[in-house]
Amino acid sequence: MSAVKIIEDDSLRVTPSGFEIKVRYRWYRTLPLSCMEYLELAVDGEPVDRECIRFAINGKSYELHEMADLVEEYWFILDAATLQVELPGRIRPGQPHRLDLSLGMRAPYIRTGPGRFLTIINRYSTTQVAA
């Protein structure tokens, strides 16, 4: 049995502009990207600036501030999205790095008050060696 991992195993890759990881969320159904309430990533305990992160899904990629408007771009529940991080040299191949991810997804039909909805909280920490 393999439970759903919010950061997929062995997904850390060094890229020319920095690094990337593959991420999922644990809920029972697909949501549009507009339902992403927050995404916070830290590497070796240091928070990564939001502006350095691009979110790639369905063959397209977005800056995090663009997500709120994407009501018709769906993140299928079985798919991993790729976080492309622009931090050249931050991750070294062959070295272990600790990754902490916190991802909040709004449940857009579960109301908790007037105009407020339940947030599905996904928190995950892992140490991976970059390929």
Added chain:
Amino acid sequence: MNAKPILGTTLYSFTNEWLQRLYTLEELVDKVAELDLGPAVEAVGFQSFREYPDVSDEFAYQFRSLLDRNGLIPSCLGGNCDVGRHRDRLMTEDETVDYVQRQLLSAQKMGFPVLRIQTFVGPKVFERLAPLAERARVQVAGELHSPLHAHHPEVLELRECFDRLESEFVGFVPDFSCSISFPPQVYWERLRQLEAPEGLVEEAKQVWLADLPVPDKFAALAEAAARYVVDEAVKAQLNMSLTMFGRMPVEQLAELLPYTKHIHGKFYQVDAAGLEPSLPYPEFMALLRRQGYQGTISAEWEGHAFTEETIGFEQVRAWKAMCRRLLEG
């Protein structure tokens, strides 16, 4: 009276297997047939179908063929009214109607006779959906889930609306979670896993049993949680005891049957003796027999809210054996 409900399952019962990518959609449906868990098959659109909410003709054809070759029949498509999909505002009434209409068309293409939506959209939206549903020949039905019950103001308002419309294309999908005997063992175990103190678990049980209005119960749980100093995860889990497990008397289900298009046979744990101690299944089945209900019921195993174990298939198999036995009596 020989009329009996038609049993089946929702693919949502296999959420753990699905999320862990152990089966493709085709393999999942094949396995439902192989284990004789049909004939009625339900699915949550946003869980099972990549193209949802707008499935293509080609995919719909493949899906219908998949059910056909397995001797299965589509029962209900789980749709969603995502009124909060925009970050800064609610969907308007027009947008909500359009959003549901897209899902009605997908249901029609895939052969589902019923589209499940949420009741909170209210009578005005149902009134506008009725002619669209009629044209699509797909019934649109609001799910009656805990903490709703037959006499809840939101439900009474809809019953009045359905009476006025006199349309067989609008109605309800009652979920057995409205009438729980006692929240299941797996729920309390999960609370303990989150390190809720035993005293708090006991108090939560007493709150659930208390004869109080639901808002007062939420307040009582918050007060108890504050006394024990617990984290947000425990507080959220405590509130689930009220949102997941309702206390509607089973007899109220009879009042809902004239509007019922499909039923969610919610359950958590069928035990070794073939019983589900947290739900009054003998009473449910006796009532459905007595009332001559001939519609579909899905096994809806929701134990996956508490465990990632891949036991959906064995649980649904045990559920079906239990229901069959009870319906024969």
